[in-house]
Amino acid sequence: xxxxxxxxxxxxxxxxxxxxxxxxxxxxxxxxxxxxxxxxxxxxxxxxxxxxxxxxxxxxxxxxxxxxxxxxxxxxxxxxxxxxxxxxxxxxxxxxxxxxxxxxxxxxxxxxxxxxxxxxxxxxxxxxxxxxxxxxxxxxxxxxxxxxxxxxxxxxxxxxxxxxxxxxxxxxxxxxxxx
Amino acid sequence: xxxxxxxxxxxxxxxxxxxxxxxxxxxxxxxxxxxxxxxxxxxxxxxxxxxxxxxxxxxxxxxxxxxxxxxxxxxxxxxxxxxxxxxxxxxxxxxxxxxxxxxxxxxxxxxxxxxxxxxxxxxxxxxxxxxxxxxxxxxxxxxxxxxxxxxxxxxxxxxxxxxxxxxxxxxxxxxxxxxxxxxxxxxxxxxxxxxxxxxxxxxxxxxxxxxxxxxxxxxxxxxxxxxxxxxxxxxxxxxxxxxxxxxxxxxxxxxxxxxxxxxxxxxxxxxxxxxxxxxxxxxxxxxxxxxxxxxxxxxxxxxxxxxxxxxxxxxxxxxxxxxxxxxxxxxxxxxxxxxxxxxxxxxxxxxxxxxxxxxxxxxxxxxxxxxxxxxxxxxxxxxxxxxxxxxxxxxxxxxxxxxxxxxxxxxxxxxxxxxxxxxxxxxxxxxxxxxxxxxxxxxxxxxxxxxxxxxxxxxxxxxxxxxxxxxxxxxxxxxxxxxxxxxxxxxxxxxxxxxxxxxxxxxxxxxxxxxxxxxxxxxxxxxxxxxxxxxxxxxxxxxxxxxxxxxxxxxxxxxxxxxxxxxxxxxxxxxxxxxxxxxxxxxxxxxxxxxxxxxxxxxxxxxxxxxxxxxxxx
Numbered sequence: 001x002x003x004x005x006x007x008x009x010x011x012x013x014x015x016x017x018x019x020x021x022x023x024x025x026x027x028x029x030x031x032x033x034x035x036x037x038x039x040x041x042x043x044x045x046x047x048x049x050x051x052x053x054x055x056x057x058x059x060x061x062x063x064x065x066x067x068x069x070x071x072x073x074x075x076x077x078x079x080x081x082x083x084x085x086x087x088x089x090x091x092x093x094x095x096x097x098x099x100x101x102x103x104x105x106x107x108x109x110x111x112x113x114x115x116x117x118x119x120x121x122x123x124x125x126x127x128x129x130x131x132x133x134x135x136x137x138x139x140x141x142x143x144x145x146x147x148x149x150x151x152x153x154x155x156x157x158x159x160x161x162x163x164x165x166x167x168x169x170x171x172x173x174x175x176x177x178x179x
Numbered sequence: 180x181x182x183x184x185x186x187x188x189x190x191x192x193x194x195x196x197x198x199x200x201x202x203x204x205x206x207x208x209x210x211x212x213x214x215x216x217x218x219x220x221x222x223x224x225x226x227x228x229x230x231x232x233x234x235x236x237x238x239x240x241x242x243x244x245x246x247x248x249x250x251x252x253x254x255x256x257x258x259x260x261x262x263x264x265x266x267x268x269x270x271x272x273x274x275x276x277x278x279x280x281x282x283x284x285x286x287x288x289x290x291x292x293x294x295x296x297x298x299x300x301x302x303x304x305x306x307x308x309x310x311x312x313x314x315x316x317x318x319x320x321x322x323x324x325x326x327x328x329x330x331x332x333x334x335x336x337x338x339x340x341x342x343x344x345x346x347x348x349x350x351x352x353x354x355x356x357x358x359x360x361x362x363x364x365x366x367x368x369x370x371x372x373x374x375x376x377x378x379x380x381x382x383x384x385x386x387x388x389x390x391x392x393x394x395x396x397x398x399x400x401x402x403x404x405x406x407x408x409x410x411x412x413x414x415x416x417x418x419x420x421x422x423x424x425x426x427x428x429x430x431x432x433x434x435x436x437x438x439x440x441x442x443x444x445x446x447x448x449x450x451x452x453x454x455x456x457x458x459x460x461x462x463x464x465x466x467x468x469x470x471x472x473x474x475x476x477x478x479x480x481x482x483x484x485x486x487x488x489x490x491x492x493x494x495x496x497x498x499x500x501x502x503x504x505x506x507x508x509x510x511x512x513x514x515x516x517x518x519x520x521x522x523x524x525x526x527x528x529x530x531x532x533x534x535x536x537x538x539x540x541x542x543x544x545x546x547x548x549x550x551x552x553x554x555x556x557x558x559x560x561x562x563x564x565x566x567x568x569x570x571x572x573x574x575x576x577x578x579x580x581x582x583x584x585x586x587x588x589x590x591x592x593x594x595x596x597x598x599x600x601x602x603x604x605x606x607x608x609x610x611x612x613x614x615x616x617x618x619x620x621x622x623x624x625x626x627x628x629x630x631x632x633x634x635x636x637x638x639x640x641x642x643x644x645x646x647x648x649x650x651x652x653x654x655x656x657x658x659x660x661x662x663x664x665x666x667x668x669x670x671x672x673x674x675x676x677x678x679x680x681x682x683x684x685x686x687x688x689x690x691x692x693x694x695x696x697x698x699x700x701x702x703x704x705x706x707x708x709x710x711x712x713x714x715x716x717x718x719x720x721x722x723x724x725x726x727x728x729x730x731x732x733x734x735x736x737x738x739x740x741x742x743x744x745x746x747x748x749x750x751x752x753x754x755x756x757x758x759x760x761x762x763x764x765x766x767x768x769x770x771x772x773x774x775x776x777x778x779x780x781x782x783x784x785x786x787x788x789x790x791x792x793x794x795x796x797x
Binding site for chain 1: 275277278279280284290293294295296297298299300301304305307309
């Protein structure tokens with residue numbers, strides 16, 4: 001039985017994890033969901049961070065650094081249907097407010113101007129490099145389904161998942177669509 | 180009138196020739212999306228969102244397309260929807276819209292259309308232009324980041340308010356709404372009426388005081404009448420959990436354009452005056468709080484035991500409250516007066532003396548906009564009757580000659596064709612005008628010679644001639660008299676002038692409720708034993724202050740703390756403007772309904788019952 005369950009992976013890029021939090025609001029539906037799908041990876045409920053082959057990939061957040069791009073591309077390679085989840089992934093969201101300024105200027109203001117005299121802009125190979133502009137998901141990879149909302153309500157998340165499990169691409173109509 | 184037949188979505192529609200397809204569709208209940216068109220404003224065809232498919236070929240904005248025999252219009256095909264979707268997306272991507280923290284989230288016409296057209300992602304990258312936010316104004320935040328260039332605010336400011344503060348500036352992508360010649364809004368010619376905000380489809384212009392207090396859908400709506408002046412504008416009062424959230428002008432489809440002024444729209448919400456909730460009795464510097472019942476007993480006792488009582492009421496109350504108050508005061512033998520009534524009494528007296536008929540008075544103040552010439556005595560109406568001022572500005576912008584006479588500054592300086600600044604008495608000026616009209620223009624020479632010999636002429640003969648010429652050349656002129664003019668002689672000369680020239684007159688007084696015209700009032704004792712003041716929500720009137728200062732004992736009934744209540748010996752709480760049900764009579768003599776928008780926050784639930792009881796305790 002377990003082998004036939006569709007596999008789902010969720011990932012969070014630059015964002016507040018609010019969409020994942022909102023997902024937890026589906027309450028007892030989680031129990032039904034556990035019967036219906038198998039989570040391959042999901043940072044809010046599992047320890048596994050690596051993305052493996054899955055049927056449905058769900059992504060929250062804005063693309064703002066190389067790591068986001070890497071994760072997004074990896075998800076795209078490994079899933080059949082990719083869902084952009086929340087305003088950030090669909091439109092770019094609040095993170096795109098940094099697009100008004102040069103990134104160097106922002107970093108300097110945050111780390112140097114607002115710190116003490118020893119403060120420097122963090123510069124380590126382990127730290128992902130910021131992209132020049134914050135981008136929505138479909139500016140980097142191809143997206144199959146969009147579920148906007150800040151965050152999308154539990155009801156909408158449930159609707160989206162149910163549609164996906166029925167084998168359809170969810171499309172929110174005017175009554176369900178809320179930014 | 181010729182009609183034409185054409186098809187819309189397969190349905191036959193009959194419309195009058197010359198109509199636009201959009202208007203014809205709307206008349207027949209077919210909804211067409213739009214962002215720039217507004218019922219109160221001229222059609223400018225700015226947003227293109229109303230595109231429809233014509234004869235299966237062309238995509239044309241329906242607001243600019245005239246109806247024609249046999250047209251085949253389709254409003255909802257996939258092609259049309261695709262066009263509209265793209266227009267919406269282009270509108271959105273050119274600016275910085277962030278619904279999640281926008282004040283208009285849930286109240287936004289752009290957002291509603293984005294939902295309607297199911298936009299869940301963008302086909303084009305966004306632009307992120309840099310726009311400043313202007314929060315310099317006391318009441319309005321202007322955020323160009325959310326502006327879609329529909330131009331409604333610009334048209335509202337020009338066509339409805341007649342003020343031309345806003346316009347478009349810059350070219351190409353730097354094009355946006357500018358104030359005057361680039362000033363901050365708070366430092367501009369803005370009259371703070373908030374009309375721009377009322378018509379803005381997005382969050383580009385929003386009310387500082389109503390921000391984030393709830394969307395309209397979550398508020399309760401009460402249609403009432405504003406009691407700030409005698410124009411009596413219709414108001415839509417939005418309240419939530421018993422608090423005022425926002426006040427908007429209703430009747431946007433009417434000639435007035437649904438305006439409100441700063442006092443009507445913002446003051447009630449910004450008012451932070453401390454509410455009077457208990458009866459306060461002051462004796463020998465000591466203050467005691469009494470219950471409402473004890474307060475009533477006390478007031479009745481004091482009124483019963485005194486012979487000279489002056490009762491003075493605000494002109495901003497409902498007819499019912501004024502009626503009940505006047506009856507209670509009459510029962511105690513008081514002399515009774517209302518703010519603005521003195522001026523009306525003078526007016527009636529002068530009218531009777533010079534046999535001036537009612538036909539000389541303008542029946543509908545909107546007639547101002549049709550006048551050829553306007554002669555305005557006292558420009559303080561800019562503050563006392565701002566909506567009337569907007570009619571004057573609109574008329575002046577549309578070619579009416581405006582001449583103003585004021586003792587101080589001319590508040591219509593950028594609309595007036597001629598301003599005469601003359602210190603009191605204006606009587607002399609008007610008297611000379613009358614004389615010249617009667618005796619012929621040549622008489623001005625003699626007049627000025629005689630007067631200058633006597634040293635009494637403080638009027639420039641040129642000014643006199645200008646007024647004479649102005650009134651002689653036009654067939655429809657209106658003379659407007661502001662409420663600051665209260666001397667009988669000025670009124671008499673102005674009325675005589677109107678009679679001589681066949682001009683129409685609008686005579687203003689300070690009462691918001693023109694019920695003063697039918698209620699009996701008289702001059703009160705200036706230094707009475709007892710003064711009973713019923714204050715309204717407006718600022719303290721100087722006559723009220725004088726009475727309280729001069730009376731041996733003063734009773735002030737008011738909703739909020741003021742200098743009056745601080746001086747009074749007995750303070751009684753009353754209802755505020757938004758807690759009363761009743762009626763008011765506007766300047767044209769029409770009765771309008773005033774509705775309770777919030778539950779009274781004081782123990783007193785009805786002033787009328789209170790006054791009835793007071794009358795019985797004679």
